[in-house]
Amino acid sequence: MADTGRPRGEELPGRFKRPGVFQFCAYVLLVGFVFLSFQGAGWSFSAILSGGPAMADFLSRAWPPSMERLPQLSAALLETFQMALAGTIIGVVVSLPLAVLAAKGLSRHTPISRIFYSSSRLLIAFFRTVPDLVWALVFVITVGLGPFAGTLAIAVDTVGFCGRFFAEAMEDVEKGPSEALTAAGASKLDTIFCAVVPAAMPSFITTSLFALEKATRSSVVLGLVGAGGIGIELKVAMDFFDYQLAMTIILMIFVLVLCVERLGSIARNRILEGTPR
Amino acid sequence: MAQAQVQVSGVEAPVTISRTSAAESVRELSVSGLVKSFGKDKGILHGISFSVHRRESVALIGSNGAGKSTALRCALRLIEPDDGSVHLFDDEITSMQLSRLRKVRADVGFVFQKHNLVPRISALSNVLHGNLGRVGGMRGWSQLFASTALRERAMSCLDRVGLADQAMKRADQLSGGQSQRVAIARALMQEPRMIVADEPVASLDPIAGQEVMELFHQLTQEKGITLLFTSHNVEQALAYSDRVIAIRRGTIVLDAASNTLSLSDLSKHYG
Numbered sequence: 058m059a060d061t062g063r064p065r066g067e068e069l070p071g072r073f074k075r076p077g078v079f080q081f082c083a084y085v086l087l088v089g090f091v092f093l094s095f096q097g098a099g100w101s102f103s104a105i106l107s108g109g110p111a112m113a114d115f116l117s118r119a120w121p122p123s124m125e126r127l128p129q130l131s132a133a134l135l136e137t138f139q140m141a142l143a144g145t146i147i148g149v150v151v152s153l154p155l156a157v158l159a160a161k162g163l164s165r166h167t168p169i170s171r172i173f174y175s176s177s178r179l180l181i182a183f184f185r186t187v188p189d190l191v192w193a194l195v196f197v198i199t200v201g202l203g204p205f206a207g208t209l210a211i212a213v214d215t216v217g218f219c220g221r222f223f224a225e226a227m228e229d230v231e232k233g234p235s236e237a238l239t240a241a242g243a244s245k246l247d248t249i250f251c252a253v254v255p256a257a258m259p260s261f262i263t264t265s266l267f268a269l270e271k272a273t274r275s276s277v278v279l280g281l282v283g284a285g286g287i288g289i290e291l292k293v294a295m296d297f298f299d300y301q302l303a304m305t306i307i308l309m310i311f312v313l314v315l316c317v318e319r320l321g322s323i324a325r326n327r328i329l330e331g332t333p334r
Numbered sequence: 335m336a337q338a339q340v341q342v343s344g345v346e347a348p349v350t351i352s353r354t355s356a357a358e359s360v361r362e363l364s365v366s367g368l369v370k371s372f373g374k375d376k377g378i379l380h381g382i383s384f385s386v387h388r389r390e391s392v393a394l395i396g397s398n399g400a401g402k403s404t405a406l407r408c409a410l411r412l413i414e415p416d417d418g419s420v421h422l423f424d425d426e427i428t429s430m431q432l433s434r435l436r437k438v439r440a441d442v443g444f445v446f447q448k449h450n451l452v453p454r455i456s457a458l459s460n461v462l463h464g465n466l467g468r469v470g471g472m473r474g475w476s477q478l479f480a481s482t483a484l485r486e487r488a489m490s491c492l493d494r495v496g497l498a499d500q501a502m503k504r505a506d507q508l509s510g511g512q513s514q515r516v517a518i519a520r521a522l523m524q525e526p527r528m529i530v531a532d533e534p535v536a537s538l539d540p541i542a543g544q545e546v547m548e549l550f551h552q553l554t555q556e557k558g559i560t561l562l563f564t565s566h567n568v569e570q571a572l573a574y575s576d577r578v579i580a581i582r583r584g585t586i587v588l589d590a591a592s593n594t595l596s597l598s599d600l601s602k603h604y605g
């Protein structure tokens with residue numbers, strides 16, 4: 058008999074564990090639901106194939122892009138980015154204290170801190186789960202049409218996004234430095250700002266830059282509901298079948314988002330490799 | 335005064351250390367009937383009692399899981415003990431309010447096995463953090479905001495451990511030995527009456543470990559700081575302590591002056 062090099066008395070373990078009856082049924086239900094979801098979403102290959110000529114027609118009518126209103130569109134694009142930047146900065150600043158309250162293990166185990174913990178988590182979840190377009194509609198009603206409504210919508214959406222990831226980043230930092238500062242007599246607040254925040258900083262920076270990229274894309278769409286920026290220009294161009302102008306706007310948005318992503322990546326690397334405090 | 339001559343091996347050239355005990359009869363730390371368990375059937379400490387006197391150097395030895403680190407943490411209430419009492423300096427701390435406990439902790443420098451420096455900030459800011467028990471808020475958070483007097487004191491602590499030239503280097507870019515020296519400088523920043531060190535050389539190579547233990551030895555001699563440290567290295571435990579306490583499965587099984595012990599006396603407490 059060939060020597061398998063296996064210790065005697067030890068069975069070769071299976072490649073995967075055989076699922077139980079309930080687990081197997083859950084898998085079957087999941088696969089079934091995914092299949093039904095495609096049906097429910099009206100997925101149709103024939104529609105894609107028949108839509109090809111219409112797409113070609115749109116592209117032929119949209120090309121070449123129109124350069125007529127470039128100065129006005131550039132101003133609207135700048136406003137879009139300004140909304141994204143201001144909204145993200147407000148959102149990040151508000152997220153930080155909320156995330157500290159919402160992070161597990163950072164606050165003391167008292168009834169009051171538990172209330173703060175639960176309510177801040179609930180607030181962050183609420184901000185995150187309501188789509189930014191809905192926030193934009195709400196703020197258009199409350200503060201009126203224009204970029205301020207869009208900025209507020211982005212800020213609230215950013216709190217929902219960053220609040221969650223900031224809290225998770227702080228929960229994941231190594232506990233050693235915090236313990237060292239506690240042992241030296243530091244207060245809870247000192248420990249958070251000296252040990253937890255610096256350790257979570259790479260994650261904060263990455264999340265904030267992603268939030269800015271996300272906000273830049275969102276700010277385009279927010280214009281569709283009157284919350285400022287270039288979105289409204291795109292809607293008008295499409296409504297009036299001015300596809301060449303629409304193509305110009307689409308390409309301008311593409312360049313803006315690409316620039317923000319690229320600059321974000323450079324900034325991320327520069328900051329993370331930066332000199333220590 | 336006890337005199338001890340111990341030869342330390344495990345490094346390239348064996349070193350002979352001449353140690354003079356200056357221990358006084360005043361108790362700095364007194365632990366009595368300390369009990370700690372983590373969940374049911376996970377008892378770590380079963381009512382241990384020991385004390386450490388002023389200017390004394392005490393080594394706590396025992397195999398992995400014996401309860402050494404838990405005992406040190408319970409002694410400072412970094413972990414809450416289930417039962418027992420701890421007198422630190424002149425205070426009973428087990429029932430003490432957190433705000434008062436912080437002031438007591440400020441007099442104890444705790445050095446950890448994994449150094450526990452804050453990674454992305456400078457060595458100088460890390461050392462400044464040692465003063466947070468006395469100067470909290472933004473002025474204590476970073477060398478950016480600290481007063482000149484504090485920055486100078488932090489620099490002198492770094493200088494004392496031979497790392498003044500590394501002050502602005504990021505903590506996560508230091509070698510293991512350098513990191514532990516910065517951690518000791520952070521403890522010195524506290525101007526401690528006592529240093530508690532939990533396996534301070536376990537993550538270092540033998541040479542760096544020897545240097546760190548030598549530094550502890552110098553500090554206790556120069557500044558009269560009381561030292562309580564845990565170690566797996568029985569040679570170092572004998573060389574750098576006035577007294578050795580051995581823990582086995584959460585119970586103290588030996589408490590004797592180092593100069594009355596041999597390596598074999600300590601080795602049998604492992605395994």
